Amino acid sequence: MVALFLFWPRNWGIFFSTLFLGSIFNFALANENIVKPVLIEKGVYALIGEIGGRTYENHGLNANFGVIETNEGVILIDSGASAQGAAVLEQAIQKLTNKKVKWVINTGSQDHRWLGNDYFASKGAEVIALHKTVATQKQLALTQLDSVKTVLKDRFNGTKSAYAQNPINQNEAELNLGGTKVQIKYLNHAHFEGDVVVHLPQQNLMFSGDHIYVDRLLGVLPQSNAEKWLDAFNKIESINPKVIIPGHGNVCDLPKAKKQTGDYLKFLVDGSKKYAEGMAGVENAVKGLSHAPQFERLANFNELHKGNISRTYLRFESQ
Ligand SMILES: [Zn+2]
Numbered sequence: 001m002v003a004l005f006l007f008w009p010r011n012w013g014i015f016f017s018t019l020f021l022g023s024i025f026n027f028a029l030a031n032e033n034i035v036k037p038v039l040i041e042k043g044v045y046a047l048i049g050e051i052g053g054r055t056y057e058n059h060g061l062n063a064n065f066g067v068i069e070t071n072e073g074v075i076l077i078d079s080g081a082s083a084q085g086a087a088v089l090e091q092a093i094q095k096l097t098n099k100k101v102k103w104v105i106n107t108g109s110q111d112h113r114w115l116g117n118d119y120f121a122s123k124g125a126e127v128i129a130l131h132k133t134v135a136t137q138k139q140l141a142l143t144q145l146d147s148v149k150t151v152l153k154d155r156f157n158g159t160k161s162a163y164a165q166n167p168i169n170q171n172e173a174e175l176n177l178g179g180t181k182v183q184i185k186y187l188n189h190a191h192f193e194g195d196v197v198v199h200l201p202q203q204n205l206m207f208s209g210d211h212i213y214v215d216r217l218l219g220v221l222p223q224s225n226a227e228k229w230l231d232a233f234n235k236i237e238s239i240n241p242k243v244i245i246p247g248h249g250n251v252c253d254l255p256k257a258k259k260q261t262g263d264y265l266k267f268l269v270d271g272s273k274k275y276a277e278g279m280a281g282v283e284n285a286v287k288g289l290s291h292a293p294q295f296e297r298l299a300n301f302n303e304l305h306k307g308n309i310s311r312t313y314l315r316f317e318s319q
Contacts (some may be wrong), residue, residue: 059085071178073102079116086116107209109136118162129164132194187232206241214249216299276316
């Protein structure tokens with residue numbers, strides 16, 4: 001068949017486009033399992049990424065994303081860590097619906113929440129975020145572009161930072177696309193300052209962004225504030241969502257989120273506060289709190305727990 005094409009130069013176009021389609025097909029196959037689609041309820045999906053670290057193989061999509069199909073197009077929750085990662089998300093969306101991505105809502109400013117914005121914006125999507133979120137994105141952009149590039153290498157090509165065109169100045173907003181209501185809520189300074197949750201009040205579903213981690217241990221980073229994060233978690237509890245699409249880990253309910261995120265934050269905050277009040281020093285705090293069998297079955301516990309204690313403690317000590 002291929003040989004036949006080669007004898008008729010006017011068919012070379014078809015030959016090359018077949019090759020091209022073939023490579024797209026291979027790209028699609030290779031990327032099929034990076035984010036796992038989960039139907040939450042009619043028209044609402046989670047795309048569940050790996051719970052380990054960002055790698056070349058997972059395109060930095062080691063997090064969860066959301067897809068909400070409305071009468072006027074798709075709302076995508078978070079855009080991935082690169083332009084090519086955004087294309088992987090787009091392929092996953094195309095398997096769920098033939099509607100185009102109309103809005104991209106950023107729940108935060110960690111790389112996987114927003115470095116794919118430019119990809120979707122260049123295809124005509126509107127990027128939506130609170131002013132607070134955009135401020136942190138701008139502050140961290142250069143560092144993140146550098147650090148993700150070292151992991152994704154050639155797969156980072158084409159990635160540019162892009163921000164919500166008209167950032168929202170309030171801490172809360174209710175938007176409506178094609179009859180689907182979407183609430184964006186800032187609760188407190190959590191994993192990063194400016195992180196928000198996206199709540200669908202009609203269905204009582206919540207895309208929690210990096211406020212909630214299940215199945216794996218959360219990470220308290222230098223820019224996180226465990227105490228205020230715990231307060232944000234308590235506010236999520238009072239919203240009482242029926243289903244949570246966490247930032248990392250499988251789709252869950254509130255009791256599971258409480259056990260694996262809320263209770264862990266409380267353990268870190270209460271414990272570290274006690275050590276800091278006694279001026280015990282970071283080594284003693286880490287030593288005293290490192291034994292936490294109720295959380296040690298969560299993935300990444302060994303890698304993250306001690307660092308989480310020390311960063312929580314040091315924030316108290318500097319207050
Ligand atoms: Zn994250």
